[in-house]
Amino acid sequence: MKTLLKYAQVALVVLAIAALLAAPLVLKPYGIFVLSQWAVMAIAAVGLNLTLGYAGQISLAQASFVGIGAYTVALLQPFGVPFALAFVAAGLLSFAIGWVLGYPALRVQHHYLAFVTLAFTTLVFLVMRNEEWLTGGIYGISNIKRPIILGWSTVKPVPFYYFALGMLALVTAIVWWLLRSPWGRAFTALRENPIRALSLGIDTRRYTLFAFAFGSALGGLSGAMHAPLVQFIEPTSFGLSLSLTLLLMVIVGGSGYFLGPFVGALVAVIMPEWLRFADGLYLIAYALLVLLLMTFCPSGILGLFGRLANLIETRAASARRQSLSAKLDQKPVSS
């Protein structure tokens, strides 16, 4: 039964990938744009899931890193820096700043950490808004060009969509590797019981800092893709509300589940678009849906699937037991 469920899961993932690849055949350019947005936001959500879901460190700063990544790419572009280089720079810069932001996490936890990171987000927003000489202030930076990768132009929506998917796949592979390595085990230990982890030789300080730095770096990479996707960036896109949306993606998808952020990003990016038929009411409907979802499956959508799988398994097990005892009951009759 367990293996069957595993196969079903793999089949679902394969199906989803096939659907993503085939999407340009059926979708209009706007649909492709929304899906590209999903892919880009999913990168940031995967990063936050690493920090929060696996290592247990809450961060409301992820939007800042998306912003830092986006501005890095946008600011380097006029100097003729190739996209690949700017992309890496965005990741490295976010990694370094994320590392520093991890230090408060060594001192404070839970809601205090949430508020330190929340303050960080607001401070970064103020810098983006006020330092006009660098960031263009409230006017932002426009005309960001989409890159040409090894002669392949991503200027049109469909190529850029595939480019975004590719980057998401790359990031996913890296995170999958990281979580499968002993580091993944150490992160889980850090989340579940830091004191015991420490007594087993796990340097919880260093892993905490790495968890922050890696998660932030993915935020930066997401931003580096966001800038050429929307081609115009301004400070309000990277404020607290984006941080809260990213948190929502991770929790709604299922915090600590590998596929959680992908599903969560789907809910946060695509659901509002689907609800657009409701006109002005669509955000109200969206908020209500999230409220309901949290009430009925607080461990997220994938948590709900996990519960269902458990339920099926126990049902199957008790059915087996029943048929077994039924056979035992029949024995004396038949003999």
Next chain:
Amino acid sequence: MSAFLQLLISGLATGAIYAIVAVGFTLIWQTSQTINFAQGEFVMIPAFFVLAAMKLGGLPFWAACLVGLAVSVFVLGVMFKQAIVDPMLKHGVLPLVISTIALSLLLKESAKEFYSSQAQPFPSLVPSVDLNLFGAVISTQSLLVLGVAFVTVGGLNLLLNRTRFGRAMQATAQNRSVARILGVPVERMVLATFVINGLLVAIASILISPIYLVKFTNGETLGLAAFIAAIVGGFNQVRGAIVGGLVLGVVDNLSAAYISAQYRGAFPLFLLIAVILLKPEGLVGRREERTV
């Protein structure tokens, strides 16, 4: 000097509002570990209730205010607890955080969609006159805010510290299980904190709306201010939220005037970060024993 005095008093008036909002925030945090990300929207909404009561119900302003208070207590106090906090509490802090975020979106969009996206004028409790005090120009609005906030907070303090009911509520906030053993009706006390929060946000709403006008985006800065005030003052004490609110209002006003208007908003955050890292129990809070 007179300019300083002027800034100080208007800072205190803003701070008094922050204090009221932060006290409510702290109370429900203490009794039910709810970090209410919708607290700012809770302050934005009651003014709409009052306006709706005047416009649709044709009530005079004072009666509409009473209706606003009552609806706020019921919707933002009782219903918020029963429909959102209670079912989610056992699942930990984060799902509840997400729910309050969704709730803030819901409230904001509802106000915009069902009432108006335009800023609405709101009647004032006193005529707006500028008084001259030692050369400083001080509006009657500021004085009213300070006065009402002083009475509200003072009354709440009396309730919490001088009555049996208040002490039972504090016991509930500090340690639920001990309170239960001591025979405190814990459930009712928790409900009481939500009711008080509903009342406080409605008072804050009626106080600020003549100054800032009624707009669906009003909650955004207020919610943040309430968090900061609560933490700066001390998360585990009502007194802390009051001190935190006042300090925040003054710091905000003075730093904007004397240091940088562009980075208005940054200084309270620096204060927040400094307090969390250096004195996490807050300016007037008690240090909580950490369990290893």
Next chain:
Amino acid sequence: MSHVLEVRNVAKRFGGVTAVDDVSFCVDEGEILGIIGPNGSGKSTLFNCVLGQLRPTSGEVLVDGRSVTGMRPCDLNRLGVSRTFQLLQVFPQLSVRDNLILAAQEHQGTMLSRLFGRPDAGLTADAEQMISFFGMSHLAGEMAGGLSYGQQKLLDAAMAFMAGPRLVLLDEPAGGVNLTMLGHLKERLKTLNSERKATFVVIEHNMEFVMSLCTRVLVLAEGKILAEGKPAEVRSNPKVIEAYLGH
């Protein structure tokens, strides 16, 4: 030759309360030292001072002649000092096998080499061996959170031995464990002591367990050492009897 563990004049005060008062003792290779004492006698505080969870107010702790006073628990662990906890401390969301791998992985290579190395850090075989040694082969793939209390307690002990430690500190290993499981645990500990030359310090309430396991016993009362010696000597010491039975 230096002692495996040497505690020199360690004291720990909390405000005005002296929890551990000038305690000194040594543990040599292959010994099983039991530390007993009534509730509140400072056993756990002493343990936490030795293990770096608390910083002693004064005094020194040496492992193999090297001062480790105030060292972080993770660094101490990598020097070969491991421990179990009084309350259950396994990782419920990891399998039994992963709990054991986790307990030794930080001893393999560097952080960087672990990132690029094998997912199990080459420890699966060791983990399987430890699992079968503790008689839990049928549970290897189960989530630790789903085990019974006694099984988790065994796992907790097994984790302490995964990295081949030089010194193991056991904090009430017998607490809450049923008799069968207790005998099982005691046998395992004795075997590990004789075959792997592991040195133990055990804090325990269960006198029977201590007396039959330990080679030497130290009695703590009100933060001071009251008596020390072979189990039989300690058992008949009138001061100990008085401390236990009260006045």
